[in-house]
Amino acid sequence: MDLIYRREILIVGLGLIGGSYAKALKRLGFSIAAIDAKQSSIDYALENGMIDEGYSYVNEEIVSRADVIIFALYPDVFKSWINDYQDLIKDGAVITDVTGVKSCIVYEIQEILKEGVEFIAAHPMAGREVYGVENADDRIFRDANYIVVPTEKNTKEAIEWCKELGKLLGFANISVLGPEEHDRMIGFLSQLTHCIAVSLMTCSDNEHLADYTGDSFRDLTRIANINDEMWSSLFLLNKDVLIKEMDVFIREFEEIRNLLNKEDREGLREKMRLSTKRRAYFDK
Amino acid sequence: MDLIYRREILIVGLGLIGGSYAKALKRLGFSIAAIDAKQSSIDYALENGMIDEGYSYVNEEIVSRADVIIFALYPDVFKSWINDYQDLIKDGAVITDVTGVKSCIVYEIQEILKEGVEFIAAHPMAGREVYGVENADDRIFRDANYIVVPTEKNTKEAIEWCKELGKLLGFANISVLGPEEHDRMIGFLSQLTHCIAVSLMTCSDNEHLADYTGDSFRDLTRIANINDEMWSSLFLLNKDVLIKEMDVFIREFEEIRNLLNKEDREGLREKMRLSTKRRAYFDK
Numbered sequence: 220m221d222l223i224y225r226r227e228i229l230i231v232g233l234g235l236i237g238g239s240y241a242k243a244l245k246r247l248g249f250s251i252a253a254i255d256a257k258q259s260s261i262d263y264a265l266e267n268g269m270i271d272e273g274y275s276y277v278n279e280e281i282v283s284r285a286d287v288i289i290f291a292l293y294p295d296v297f298k299s300w301i302n303d304y305q306d307l308i309k310d311g312a313v314i315t316d317v318t319g320v321k322s323c324i325v326y327e328i329q330e331i332l333k334e335g336v337e338f339i340a341a342h343p344m345a346g347r348e349v350y351g352v353e354n355a356d357d358r359i360f361r362d363a364n365y366i367v368v369p370t371e372k373n374t375k376e377a378i379e380w381c382k383e384l385g386k387l388l389g390f391a392n393i394s395v396l397g398p399e400e401h402d403r404m405i406g407f408l409s410q411l412t413h414c415i416a417v418s419l420m421t422c423s424d425n426e427h428l429a430d431y432t433g434d435s436f437r438d439l440t441r442i443a444n445i446n447d448e449m450w451s452s453l454f455l456l457n458k459d460v461l462i463k464e465m466d467v468f469i470r471e472f473e474e475i476r477n478l479l480n481k482e483d484r485e486g487l488r489e490k491m492r493l494s495t496k497r498r499a500y501f502d503k
Numbered sequence: 504m505d506l507i508y509r510r511e512i513l514i515v516g517l518g519l520i521g522g523s524y525a526k527a528l529k530r531l532g533f534s535i536a537a538i539d540a541k542q543s544s545i546d547y548a549l550e551n552g553m554i555d556e557g558y559s560y561v562n563e564e565i566v567s568r569a570d571v572i573i574f575a576l577y578p579d580v581f582k583s584w585i586n587d588y589q590d591l592i593k594d595g596a597v598i599t600d601v602t603g604v605k606s607c608i609v610y611e612i613q614e615i616l617k618e619g620v621e622f623i624a625a626h627p628m629a630g631r632e633v634y635g636v637e638n639a640d641d642r643i644f645r646d647a648n649y650i651v652v653p654t655e656k657n658t659k660e661a662i663e664w665c666k667e668l669g670k671l672l673g674f675a676n677i678s679v680l681g682p683e684e685h686d687r688m689i690g691f692l693s694q695l696t697h698c699i700a701v702s703l704m705t706c707s708d709n710e711h712l713a714d715y716t717g718d719s720f721r722d723l724t725r726i727a728n729i730n731d732e733m734w735s736s737l738f739l740l741n742k743d744v745l746i747k748e749m750d751v752f753i754r755e756f757e758e759i760r761n762l763l764n765k766e767d768r769e770g771l772r773e774k775m776r777l778s779t780k781r782r783a784y785f786d787k
Contacts (some may be wrong), residue, residue: 344717364715394714408712408720414759415699415723420778422755428688429784430678431648433628436692436785438722439699443782447775452766458763465760469753471706475698476749479742484735491731494704498727500713501720 225286225312225380226250231300233260233273235347236317237291238355241269243388246357251280260352269355282307290316293452296354301328310335311376315384317343319405320456321368322396329372339377340368341385342401344409345489357389368401406460411468413450413472414461416443509570509597509664510534515584517544517557519631520601521575522639525553527672530641536565544636553639566591574600577736578608585612588717594619597661599668601627603689604740605652605682613656623661625669626685628693632728641673649674652685690744695752697734698745700727 228244230237233255241264245251253273255261261273272281282288282304290297297316308314314336318324325340332338345363347354365385369378378395385393396404419436420443454461478486512528514521517539525548527545537557539545556565566572566588574581578755581600582685592598598620602608609624616622629647631638649669653662662679669677680688704727738745762770 341742342713348725363717366715389691391716398716404712407707407709408716412703412719412723415703415755416719417774417778418752418756418759419607419696419699420781421759421774423691425691426781426784428692430651430676431628431680431688432692432785433647435696435700435726438725439696440782440785441722442719443778445775447772447779450775451771454763454771455766455768458766462764464762465763467700467754468706469756469760472698472753472756474751475702475705476746476753479738479749480607480746482739482742487735487738488731489606490701491729492704494701494727495729495731497704497710498724500710501716501724 227285228287229254229281229285229288230270230289230291231255232291232296233264233270233352234291235255235350235352235354236343236345237289238264238269238352239345239357239359240289240291240317240343240388242355243357243360245269245271247387252285254278254281255352263352269352277304277307279307283309285309286312288312288314290314290318292316293449294318294320294456295452298331299322299329301331305331305333305336308333308336311322312336313380314338315341315381317341319409319453321401323456325368325370325398329370337374337377339373339381340370340398340407342366342368342383343385343388343390345390348441349495360389360391362391364392364394366401367393367395368398369395370398402457402460403464406457406464410454410461411456411464413442413445414454414465415468416440417445419443509568512536512556512571512573513538513565513569514573514575514582515539517541517548517574517636518575519634519636519638520627520629521573521750522548522553523629523641523643524529524573524575524601524627524672526639527641529553529555531671534570538562538565539636547636553636561588561591561626563591567593569593570596572596572598574598574602576600577733578604578740579736581608582611582615585615589615589617589620592617593621595704596620597664598622599625600767601691603737605685607740609652609654609682613654621658621661623657623665624654624682625665626650626689627653627669627672627674629674632725634730644673644675646675648676648678650680650685650740651677653679654682686741686744687748690720690741690748694741694745695748696740697726697729698738698749699752700724701729703727 228249229252233253241251251270253270258275264270328338345359367381382393512533514537515536525535535554537554542559548554612622629643651665666677
């Protein structure tokens, strides 16, 4: 299962992330094919040397030739694709994905997948506030985390292969987490923060304040510029975890509100000292 | 009241902000004196050419000589100072401050201040996560807002003088707001964001997640590294405004939680689209 012997890579879904994978892997000499519903994305990638070959429909020949298939699709589209076309995938191929939630997808795909093909899930924790293959840029991987998300069904070889893929893509940190652990982590670190940023932006008509904004407000709301189609799906797919994290946050926020209301200066300072202490762990 | 004729500047309180004022104004050729309780801060500023003269006690001669006095002190210390030493201030002098909340201090200082001295309040919206004169750096003013906060008691001349001071310090934007408007603005843009960042850090024991943190969590919690003495005071001094803003935020956050709970995809997307639209106003 050595990566070096898997030369033929197919990327299904050529948006920001799929395109960034293509760029990184093409540079390393792999043969890159792509499928995307938008012909214009395929054309752009071909013109810019990001892929060797590409189609806006499921071309049977390139699917059956692929040693590796990387799915950069929304979870439900990914599932339908596997249902409809998995018969074309060759024996011994390995498939992976870039989906931002895992429990809801990994088990199901592994369940329906035919024998002889292995699905090893992964989450490249990288993104930008822009979309589309035109904005693809594999430099976004450089300071980012790549998480391999195996289940009991995965082989050691596939896990190692997937870690190797993360390294080749240029990620700074590669780690391994189970699907449930992954979803709890992402619920707190990513989804909860997006809920907060959106709430801060929608809670009051604050446009007149734009002139006074300092860095703190700008930092907290950078991610309030959000792809509503993608993020509403991610929230709903991780609903139970996210609601739990939101409730924990609300309780804490209300506790701080009540300390302020009681004018409990020492209580507030205690919270701030804990906050400062914990934040130190998150400094780069 | 032209700034150019006010050559003798005294800075009371030589920390990060007082020190950064000293650096900027010294470079422009003003004569800078300073008073700070810590002799080590005075020594540092003298050794590094940030001030011409400095004392760790209230030196009567430099107070009475000053055309301008800039107070970079905590609000209650500022009030006591005025009570104790205002008799030393010369007739025709103008004083200003850097306090982060205004209603609770501006009226009171103007009330107790002797005739012949004018207090024009200002808020330099700049800071760093480090403290002390050793970290003073007037480059923090470059992209920042400087807000002049007059009351009905202020003269046009003092308001203009204070705007001019903001320009000389190097601020990108100078604006004028009344004390109440200022406090509402700061309650929302700055204090609420700090409450959120602290809550996110203290709501659960998240240290084990540090390895997986992406940019969004890091951005939202940068300000969770917080000076507990200063910020607890700022929160308490603006308590009513801040509690109101916290309640507005909680209501909105809970609304988003409930949309998620009901699996109202369209409702979530609506919030995200509003968020994205509003965020565009805040892009630099």
